[in-house]
Amino acid sequence: xxxxCFAPVREKLDNVSRRDFLKFCSVMAAGLGLPxxxxxxxxxxxxxxxxxxxxxxxxxxxxxxxxxxxRPNHLTLEHLILDLISLDYHETLNVGAGHQAEAFKEQSIExxxxxxxxxxxxxxxxxxxxxYCQIGGRTYLDLVKETAEKAGAITGIGPCASWxxxxxxxxxxxxxxxxxxxxxxxxxxxxxxxxxxxxxxxxTVAYYLTYQKLPAIDKLGRPKFAYARLIHEDxxxxxxFDSGRFAEEFxxxxxxxxxxxxxxxxxxxxxxxxxxxKKYNDVGTWPVNTGHxxxxxxxxxxxxxxxxxxxxxxxxESLITxxxxxxxxxxxxxxxxxxxxxxxxxxxxxxxVGGAAVTAARAKSRDKKDT
Numbered sequence: 001x002x003x004x005c006f007a008p009v010r011e012k013l014d015n016v017s018r019r020d021f022l023k024f025c026s027v028m029a030a031g032l033g034l035p036x037x038x039x040x041x042x043x044x045x046x047x048x049x050x051x052x053x054x055x056x057x058x059x060x061x062x063x064x065x066x067x068x069x070x071r072p073n074h075l076t077l078e079h080l081i082l083d084l085i086s087l088d089y090h091e092t093l094n095v096g097a098g099h100q101a102e103a104f105k106e107q108s109i110e111x112x113x114x115x116x117x118x119x120x121x122x123x124x125x126x127x128x129x130x131x132y133c134q135i136g137g138r139t140y141l142d143l144v145k146e147t148a149e150k151a152g153a154i155t156g157i158g159p160c161a162s163w164x165x166x167x168x169x170x171x172x173x174x175x176x177x178x179x180x181x182x183x184x185x186x187x188x189x190x191x192x193x194x195x196x197x198x199x200x201x202x203x204t205v206a207y208y209l210t211y212q213k214l215p216a217i218d219k220l221g222r223p224k225f226a227y228a229r230l231i232h233e234d235x236x237x238x239x240x241f242d243s244g245r246f247a248e249e250f251x252x253x254x255x256x257x258x259x260x261x262x263x264x265x266x267x268x269x270x271x272x273x274x275x276x277x278k279k280y281n282d283v284g285t286w287p288v289n290t291g292h293x294x295x296x297x298x299x300x301x302x303x304x305x306x307x308x309x310x311x312x313x314x315x316x317e318s319l320i321t322x323x324x325x326x327x328x329x330x331x332x333x334x335x336x337x338x339x340x341x342x343x344x345x346x347x348x349x350x351x352x353v354g355g356a357a358v359t360a361a362r363a364k365s366r367d368k369k370d371t
Contacts (some may be wrong), residue, residue: 022043022175032215103220114151153188156180159298165194240259246262
C-alpha cells in the first residue's frame with residue numbers, strides 16, 4: 001500500500017499499527033472471497049482522501065443496528081466508518097443538529113452526487129403518503145426517494161430496512177415497507193439480521209469503495225459472501241443434530257450439555273447467514289452458542305416467529321448454557337455396527353426427530369390460533 005494513502009490512518013488511529021490494519025483488510029478480503037492481494041486494495045480504498053462519504057438515514061427502527069455496530073472491540077465500525085469511510089450524516093451520531101445538520105447533509109449530497117453510499121436503517125412508512133415518520137418537516141418516504149436518486153450505492157441495514165421487519169407485521173397500520181419495496185427501480189443491497197453482524201455491513205461498503213460496484217447478491221438482495229450458506233451447516237451444535245441429540249426444553253440436561261436446539265424452535269436449518277462463523281461483536285459467541293434458538297432474523301417473513309411456548313428468559317443464570325460441546329457417537333464393540341454406520345443412522349434419527357418436532361410445533365401453533 002502506498003505510504004501516502006496510509007498517512008490519514010496513522011493520524012486518526014493512534015492505537016492501530018499499519019500491520020494490524022493491513023491484517024484486518026486482508027481478513028476482510030478473504031471473507032469476501034477475493035484474491036490474497038486484495039487486502040492492500042481495500043486498505044488503499046478506505047484510506048483514500050477522495051473516498052465517497054456515507055449518508056445514513058433512519059426511519060422506523062429501534063437504532064439497534066447502529067448500537068450493535070458501535071460495540072466491536074477491534075478495528076471495525078468505530079474506525080472504518082467514523083474515521084476512514086467518512087460518515088458525513090447520521091441522525092443518531094451527528095455532532096450538529098437541526099438546520100445545521102440538514103444543511104451539511106445537503107451540501108455533502110450535492111458535492112458527491114452519484115458517488116456517496118446511502119445507508120437506510122429502519123422501515124419506510126408509505127400509508128397516507130408517509131406522514132407517520134417525518135424529519136425536518138419532510139416525510140421519510142420523500143427523503144429516501146430524493147436521496148436515492150443521487151446515491152452511488154444503496155444499502156438497507158437490518159430486517160426493517162430490508163423488507164419491513166417487525167414494524168411491518170400485521171396489521172401494519174403505517175404501511176411500513178423495506179427499501180427494495182419502495183425503491184423498485186434501484187439496486188439495494190440488504191444486510192438483514194436483528195441486528196446484523198457489523199462485519200457484513202463493513203465488508204459490503206469496503207467492497208464498493210474498492211471496486212466501485214456492489215458485491216454479488218442473492219434473490220433477496222443479500223451479499224452472497226455472507227448469506228450464501230445456511231447457519232445450520234456450520235453450527236457448532238450440528239454434530240448433535242446428526243447424532244439425534246436434542247434439548248427437549250430449556251434448562252434440561254440436553255440444553256445444559258449444548259445439544260441441538262431444533263426441538264426448541266431453532267430456525268438455523270432454514271436461515272442463511274454467517275452467524276455461526278463470524279460470531280458477534282468480537283466476543284466469540286452468538287445466540288445459539290449460549291442456548292437460544294435461532295429465530296431467522298435474516299430471512300423474510302421468518303424472523304420473530306418463535307412460538308411463545310418455546311421461549312425462555314435466558315437472563316436466568318440457570319438457563320445460560322456453556323459453549324456447545326462436540327457430539328461423540330458411541331457404539332458397542334462386536335455389535336457389527338461400525339462408527340460410520342452409527343453416524344449415518346444417528347443422522348437419520350436426528351432428521352426424523354427434528355422433522356417430527358417441527359411438524360408438532362406447527363400443529364400446536366395452529367391449535368392455539370383456532371382456540
